[in-house]
Structures are given as structure tokens and as C-alpha cells.
Amino acid sequence: MTTAVGTNWAGNLAYSATEIARPTSVEELADVLRGASRVRALGTRHSFNRIADTHSTLVSVSALPSVADIFADQRLVRVSAGTRYGDLAAELQAGGWALPNLASLPHISVAGAVATGTHGSGDRVPSLAASVARVEFVTPDGDLHSLKRGDADFEGAVVSLGALGVMVAIDLDIVPSFEIAQTVFEGLPWDGVLADLDAVTALGYSTSMFTTWRDADVVDQLWMKARVDAGGTVPDEVLGARPAPQDRHPLPGVSAVNCTPQQGSAGPWLDRLPHFRMGFQPSNGEELQSEYLVPRRFAVEALGTLRSLAGRISPLLQVCEVRTVASDGLWLSSSYETDAVGLHFTWLPDQPGVEAFLPDLEAALAPFDARPHWGKLFVRRDVGRLYPRWSDFAALRERFDPRGVLRNDWMAELGL
Secondary structure (H helix, E strand, O other): OEOOOOEOOOOOOEOOOOEEEOOOOHHHHHHHHHHOOOEEEEOOOOOOOHHHOOOOEEEEOOOOOOOEEEEOOOOEEEEEOOOEHHHHHHHHHHOOEEOOOOOOOOOOEHHHHHHOOOOOOOOOOOOHHHHEEEEEEEOOOOOEEEEEOOOOOHHHHOOOOOOOOEEEEEEEEOEEOOEEEEEEEEEEEHHHHHHOHHHHHOOOOEEEEEEOOOOOOEEEEEEEEEEHHHOOOOOOOEOOEEEOOOOOOOOOOOOOOOEOOOOOOEEEHHHOOOOEOOOOOOOOOOOEEEEEEEEHHHHHHHHHHHHHOHHHHHHHEEEEEEEEEOOEOOOOOOOEOOOEEEEEEEEOOOHHHHHHHHHHHHHHHHHHOOEEOOOOOOOOOOHHHHOOOHHHHHHHHHHHOOOOOOOOHHHHHHOO
């Protein structure tokens, strides 16, 4: 145990816990859970709200034995829950395998990303959680549970918000390794994009659009990631926008040295799907983040609404990313039963200003059934109405944690 609890990655919140437990075995973890009044699991601290907070004990699974076992015949890899995606990706690539998707930052842990529904981008690429084939977790009574795809409770137990137990191992789908060529286009007209959004997002295996909203008529950058072995090609221009003459960072004026290679050069999936390289240390305390996932059918209207708010967004914003996510069947996934478009905001580190604006932003997006990312800043508390299986998940939480050991103030505010 240690009392050096500290802050989250961004430094915008200090954890309320009195201690952190770092068990080195599943048996030690079970003992911690049995003896605690309140517990929350702590990953790589990349959440911006109090989803991982508690007034008692935080548990880190980073000291559990590291596992990365590849089962080639089943196209699965079994990993320890605290494994970072970048580390796992290197192991898979060495064996000729890949994950179908990665988030923009490879430094996040598998369990933390899965539990919060974190995703990358791609019209046909679902969230990271959709690759989960089995979860293994310890419940507050100290019992080890395993649920696999096809089991009755599985689809409720993947994006779990840490409410059912502490993850110790996860099986993920894998595919043969593949190559991606990444190209950044600059200065797309918003009118052209919104006239045929589907055509723009379908240009690559993964696409992201970045804008500062300082000019509501122009998309600053389009990051297109084309899968080379699937016949993906790089166009000479997109709606009149040409490729950038050199590598770019999503933030204007910032060096691209920490970004993954661009300029249309092909490279392994793990070196192109994320926006940022694994080998650099992400900055601390320089940003806040919010994200809202809207059903694809509302995307053009929602983006039009953001354009109308550009004058209020831009003074608080570093950059906004627009990306797509394919649907899945996981109960609390933000793309549950709908293809979605993510509206991601990287804010300046001005929490009072951002939190004062969020109610207006969320009210403007409410007609489009915008689901907030579980690990980002949001103020809406009636989010349960956006999830058809919300009451089923609440019952599942009660069944696995009847004493409420894993419950915290954040969950209580949401009605869980």
C-alpha cells in the first residue's frame, strides 16, 4: 500500500482515495477487495473525470504478472489487464499479428480503454471494446469470474465502467499484420465535407478531421490512413485540398516530431493507426478533453450545430477531432447499435471556463442523442436514457457488487 495517490494524467483532478493497492497476484487482489469498504480500479490515469475516483482504496493492476499469449489458431491474444496498447502492439507485430484498431494515443491500458468504450476511427472499425472476446475479473467478494462472447452477461460486462469487478485478463481478437499509409490534407471546405460526409470518411481505413473552429468554413486537416494491402490508394486532392508538404501535428504550429509518420509512406499498423508515437512521453496538465458520439444519421446536423457555435468554442479549444466508429452490441458502448460520429474536443486547461460552457454545448447536441465518452469531461447526468440496456446494466452491477464496494459518487450521480 502507499498513500501517494496523486492526480490524473492531465492534473485537472486529485484523487480522493487514501491509499493505492498494487497487488502482485490475483490472490492478493482478491484479499484487497474482500477487505475494502470502497474500491476503484486505476489504469493509466487518462480519464478526465472522477470515474476512477473513490474515498477509500484505489487498485492498480500494473504489478500483476504480465501476459501476452497469442493463440494463433483462434486468432486471439490473452493479455493482462494493465498492459498498454503500444506494448501489446509490439508483441503482436513481432509475431506477424495485429489488432484491427488502435486509439490515437497508444499509452493507455487495455482494461481502462475497454471499460470506458474508447475507440479509434474508421467507418467499418468499431471501438476497442468490440475486439474483446473474453473478460476475466475479480468481484468484491473475491471470486474470479470469466465471461466470453456468447455468454448471457458478456455484452454488459465489457464496457463496464469498472462497476462489476477489477479486470485481470482480457482476450482480444487479432488479425494478420497489415500496413497503413498516412497522408494529411489541409484546408478542406466544410460545405463540401457536409455535402457528402460519407464520401470523405470512407476515403481511408481510418480518417480523422481536425479543426480549431477559428474558421468555421474550413476543416484544417484531414488525416487519411489507407490500408495498403487492401488496395487503399491516396488521392491527389480531396475537395481541392492538397497533401501537406511536411508532417503535421493536429495542433497548429506544434512540431510533428511526436506524431506517427505521414507523407503517404507505408508502415506497420502500429506505427500509423495512432496519431502519436509510443516512444514519447505524453505531456501532463496541458489539456482537458470531452467527446460526444452522435448516431451517424445525425452527424451532418450535429456538425452544422458546432459550426454555429464556433465563436464560443474556439476561445476554449486547442483542437476538435471528428472521427467515425462502427456499431457494436455492447450495452454501454457509445456506438451501441448505431454507427457513430465522434466529436472530440481537446480543450485548453481552463476547467472553470470549459465546465461553464459544457451545459450549453450538451444542450445544443441533445437533439442528436449525443452520448458522452465515459472517461471525458461532461456535465449531463441523465445519460442512462441514451442507452436501451441501462436498466439491465444496473441490475448486472447489483448482482456482481451487491454491497456497492465498487460504487463511487460519480456512478451514484448517474443513477448506478
